[in-house]
Amino acid sequence: MELAEAKQKFIEAWGKLGSEWGINRTMAQVHALLLISPEALTTEEIMKDLSISRGNANMTLRDLIGWGLVEKQHKAGERKEYFYADKDTWNIARQVAKERRKRELDPVLKILDELSNVKGDVKDPEFATFNKSVTDINKLAKNVDKTLDTMLKAEESWFWGSIFKMFK
Amino acid sequence: MELAEAKQKFIEAWGKLGSEWGINRTMAQVHALLLISPEALTTEEIMKDLSISRGNANMTLRDLIGWGLVEKQHKAGERKEYFYADKDTWNIARQVAKERRKRELDPVLKILDELSNVKGDVKDPEFATFNKSVTDINKLAKNVDKTLDTMLKAEESWFWGSIFKMFK
């Protein structure tokens, strides 16, 4: 396979995976493009490579910066802004985990805590079932939360080392 | 908070979380409704409770069955079909992990393996960066895959016990 074709495939696959996980496809594709670019790229280059408009490129890049995955760079003597993606896969995974936890898991945990505290008649099957499901999901979510917390602080090799030692 | 209100909140929260993670909001809501219902429900009841059409209810329930989260039940002497959701949170988590792995992770792993094997000139920064990113992501994805594999086979208490022992 040619490098050019392989790049294309990678960008497509990353975009597809992103969209399946609730991440805008274009955003995932821009990220993919930057991940395989040794040099920082300009808005112009990204627009051209992915055939997207200036507005789209601008907003997508801003989002990627908001996710902590991309940074702006400036080159001496140039007006243009350059965009560069962190290439460290473990950093990327942690960054995504961190943001999604903050944006999605935390709010849900808050609601689940509230709902776990709703009082009712344990003899009422309606209440009993509600209470059990909510409480159980809350426990699971808290476990996930704690695990993410550890992951966020961990070194990659230590993390996987421990995981696989545990599973041996 | 009233039980009725709490139920409503739970259904909303579950729907929102689902949609943020690439799962159709209605499907997540139907699942939520069934999770807090002690008894199996009919299509009719689900339509009414969530104000959705018959077609939508039917397709959504079929999807939920496809995900292994809901089962059809029949009551003696009745024509109607009843739908019942597994209430075991750990089963649910495993089932979702299993399906998403099959549907999304596996195909991506296949592509990453292919792309990891693309040959090129290591002196070419374009190739070197592509190769490093793809190889690193492939390694991470494989670790996730192995971990899921263990999780799918594990008992809940053992799983979290090991996780938290490891993080101590």
Add this chain to the structure above:
DNA sequence: TTAAACTTTCAGTAATTATTGAAAGTTTAA
């Protein structure tokens, strides 16, 4: 200053995804 080079915004539009509802299909029991 000012005008060229560049970035940001956002109303309008396009593309995608989800939903409806009525018709077609199926099953059951009399």
Add this chain to the structure above:
DNA sequence: TTAAACTTTCAATAATTACTGAAAGTTTAA
């Protein structure tokens, strides 16, 4: 059989989400 009770399908439509492109905004250097 047949007709009532129920389920499934899917074309049409609605709702949501993403994208465009041109105008407005900003920065820089002469």
